Amino acid sequence: MTPILMTGLQSEPDALKSSMSEAVARTLASHRFILGHEVQRFERSWGSYCDIAHAVGVANGMDALEVSLRSLGIGQGDEVIVPGLTAFATALAVARCGATPVVADVDPRSGLLDRASVERCLSDRTRAVILVHLYGQLREASEWVHYCASRDILLIEDCAQAHGAAEGGVTAGAFGEAGAYSFYPTKNLGCFGDGGAIVTNSGELAERARVLRNYGQTSLYRHDVLGLNSRLDEVQAAILSARLEWLDEFTESRRANARDYRSRIRQDVIGIFDAPTEPSAHVYHQFVVTCERRDSLAEYLDARGVQTQIHYPLPIHHQPAAANFGRDPAGLANAEYLAATCLSIPCHPQLTQADRDQVVGAINAFQGELTA
Numbered sequence: 001m002t003p004i005l006m007t008g009l010q011s012e013p014d015a016l017k018s019s020m021s022e023a024v025a026r027t028l029a030s031h032r033f034i035l036g037h038e039v040q041r042f043e044r045s046w047g048s049y050c051d052i053a054h055a056v057g058v059a060n061g062m063d064a065l066e067v068s069l070r071s072l073g074i075g076q077g078d079e080v081i082v083p084g085l086t087a088f089a090t091a092l093a094v095a096r097c098g099a100t101p102v103v104a105d106v107d108p109r110s111g112l113l114d115r116a117s118v119e120r121c122l123s124d125r126t127r128a129v130i131l132v133h134l135y136g137q138l139r140e141a142s143e144w145v146h147y148c149a150s151r152d153i154l155l156i157e158d159c160a161q162a163h164g165a166a167e168g169g170v171t172a173g174a175f176g177e178a179g180a181y182s183f184y185p186t187k188n189l190g191c192f193g194d195g196g197a198i199v200t201n202s203g204e205l206a207e208r209a210r211v212l213r214n215y216g217q218t219s220l221y222r223h224d225v226l227g228l229n230s231r232l233d234e235v236q237a238a239i240l241s242a243r244l245e246w247l248d249e250f251t252e253s254r255r256a257n258a259r260d261y262r263s264r265i266r267q268d269v270i271g272i273f274d275a276p277t278e279p280s281a282h283v284y285h286q287f288v289v290t291c292e293r294r295d296s297l298a299e300y301l302d303a304r305g306v307q308t309q310i311h312y313p314l315p316i317h318h319q320p321a322a323a324n325f326g327r328d329p330a331g332l333a334n335a336e337y338l339a340a341t342c343l344s345i346p347c348h349p350q351l352t353q354a355d356r357d358q359v360v361g362a363i364n365a366f367q368g369e370l371t372a
Ligand SMILES: *Cc1c(COP(=O)(O)O)cnc(C)c1O
Pocket: 060, 061, 062, 063, 086, 087, 089, 090, 132, 158, 160, 161, 182, 183, 184, 194, 195, 196
């Protein structure tokens, strides 16, 4: 029995494979590898896909966050609030720009940032909140816009898991000052290496990001600020343009997987997060269940040919590298609970009905054995 994997890269359509080969061949033949036509073309199509005025390609998703923060003038002496349940890169980007991450708790029904906890994390040094659209979900994003405006702090979106998610007709990345996307290979839109982009409706911010990503260079060999080397390369941009053609179809497949899981996975000892506010608001980068016997469940599924992963096993404030970060003085009980109980199950676009039957069957059998 071939196991059901967490990603579908092995079984993608031939038409996609050949358009990617064509894209790579075209780029190799152009002999232009950095900041050329392919990057410009992808930036334009990514901006228009997100319905956001500017997209700036960078080397990865963490740099997209760091460049966003630095473009907004955030640095030494500033505090930025981040959720306790996210990729470490969210918090690391804050530390890399010289500011202090302050870790807030999350909502146990979604895993997303909790407003009451953010309120407890505020200080007179708070400059921004990074809202992470964890697992691909947007939830009450416009309320976060109002909240941040009312507290006079900036809103930055970590869209690394939320390609194309939209709430109330507004796409991830268009709510805040800037949105940071990752195109790491396993993301909903991924390249064949590292890649990322900043999206923003501010022309000024986009221009600062363009300068920062390229050594702080304002014109050839003139450096007005200390920037970084963080460029999206031509080959990755060409691959992204080919893959973007398939994103809508792949997202619909992820949603169909999720609908099937929601309707058939029993919730005896397993929990499932709240359904999205509207179908478009969730792109199911991950489908996550919670279970107090999480490690036994993972082992049980593995033995029945179902791969799983944990996103994430250690909350940010428990990471050894986070000793100097701030945190909610009331504690982060929900982030800790979810880190101990969450399990991501296969939800990629190439899953078949038979694959889902196997996943659902194994999860329900596990629950049946526990409750028998
Ligand atoms: C993947 C990811 C990142 C980092 O992106 P990279 O391209 O790997 O640097 C940041 N935040 C979240 C939520 C992610 O999932």
